[in-house]
Amino acid sequence: MTHIITSLCVRDRGCIDVCPVECMIPGQPINEWPWIYIDPDTCIDCGACVPECPFAAIFPEDEVPSAYTAKGGEYISRADLTGHFEGTNHHGGPIVLDTAKQLEAGEVVDFTPDIQPNYDFFKSGPGYSAKDIDNGM
Ligand code: SF4
Ligand code: SF4
Numbered sequence: 001m002t003h004i005i006t007s008l009c010v011r012d013r014g015c016i017d018v019c020p021v022e023c024m025i026p027g028q029p030i031n032e033w034p035w036i037y038i039d040p041d042t043c044i045d046c047g048a049c050v051p052e053c054p055f056a057a058i059f060p061e062d063e064v065p066s067a068y069t070a071k072g073g074e075y076i077s078r079a080d081l082t083g084h085f086e087g088t089n090h091h092g093g094p095i096v097l098d099t100a101k102q103l104e105a106g107e108v109v110d111f112t113p114d115i116q117p118n119y120d121f122f123k124s125g126p127g128y129s130a131k132d133i134d135n136g137m
Contacts, residue, residue, distance in 0.1 A: 002040035003049065006114040007076040008057035009035035010097060011137065015049040015058060024049065027121060027129040030137065034077045034099045037121040039128075045124050051108040059111075066112045072105025078114075093136050 005015075005024075016024045016036060017087060018089075023042035027033025038049075050058045055074065059065070075085050079099045085100035103109065 002043040002045070002118070003044050003045060004059055004061050004064050004118050005035050005038055005059050006059065006064060006111040007035065007078045008055050008111070009053075010057075010075055010077055010085055010087060010100070011036060011095050012054060012087065012089045014052045014054060017097050018046065018052050019045070019049045022048060025121070025128060026134050026137075028126060028133050030097070032079055033117075033121060033130070034053055034079060034097060034123060035117070037118050039122050040091055041122070046112055049096075052111055061115060064111050064115055066110050068088065068109045068111055070103035070105060070107040070109065072103065072107075075100045075101050076103060077101075077110065089137075091136070095137065099132055 002013050021042050021044055023039040031075050077097050081101045083100040083101045085097040087095040089095050
């Protein structure tokens with residue numbers, strides 16, 4: 001098993017530094033790969049990243065919610081969305097996303113389609129090479 005980062009991820013980077021096997025990689029280019037991605041072949045399922053995420057975006061693979069009920073106000077970020085999100089990340093740097101959408105209270109979201117991109121990022125996407133062009137965003 002592995003842990004999975006879902007589209008609740010807004011790249012605040014709180015999780016990356018705690019991973020003991022350094023398998024959490026910021027996606028690049030951001031508009032195509034807007035999250036941080038977990039390498040499923042390297043993740044040891046330690047769970048250390050989960051409490052570090054202020055946006056509760058990380059789940060064990062078999063606990064990714066298929067019917068998440070939004071509290072209202074939280075953002076999701078997916079490559080096919082076009083909304084704007086700005087914030088400050090865990091290191092005090094800027095977050096700017098143009099792949100965001102703010103959820104309304106009671107909106108129900110299936111996050112299980114977010115599982116596969118964690119695999120695809122390392123199989124057919126940039127994978128660890130994205131670290132070479134990481135700009136801290
Ligand atoms: S569960 Fe552990 S090994 Fe897997 S990504 Fe999170 S911190 Fe890294
Ligand atoms: S802490 Fe959460 S929101 Fe921040 S990069 Fe990690 S998964 Fe994404």
